[in-house]
Amino acid sequence: MLLFVFVAIAGGLVTGAAMAPFGWVMALLSAPLGGSLCAAAAALVVMQFRGPTYQSEEDLEAQTDAMVADLRGIAAEAKRLETSQSEIRQDGRRIA
Numbered sequence: 001m002l003l004f005v006f007v008a009i010a011g012g013l014v015t016g017a018a019m020a021p022f023g024w025v026m027a028l029l030s031a032p033l034g035g036s037l038c039a040a041a042a043a044l045v046v047m048q049f050r051g052p053t054y055q056s057e058e059d060l061e062a063q064t065d066a067m068v069a070d071l072r073g074i075a076a077e078a079k080r081l082e083t084s085q086s087e088i089r090q091d092g093r094r095i096a
Helices: 002-022 024-050 057-086
Strands: none
Touching (some): 002 024
16 A cells, blocks of 8 residues: 555656646646556556456355364364363362
């Protein structure tokens, strides 16, 4: 995100400098538009480099199944620890 901020600032400055021969009001009014357009162009370039973000239903199902399996493993570990803690007597000795 910080990249887009810097691109927008640089694009605004370049647009303002390019429009300066037409007057300072024109340069002042066109700088935000140029900065916004440069930031949008940078966003499109970054989107192209990251590749397609579309995932098929099978991919989403596989991710969901993996997350559910991880959560079940965590729950089993917590239950195991809970039962081992309940085997400790009040005086700190473990029940055999």
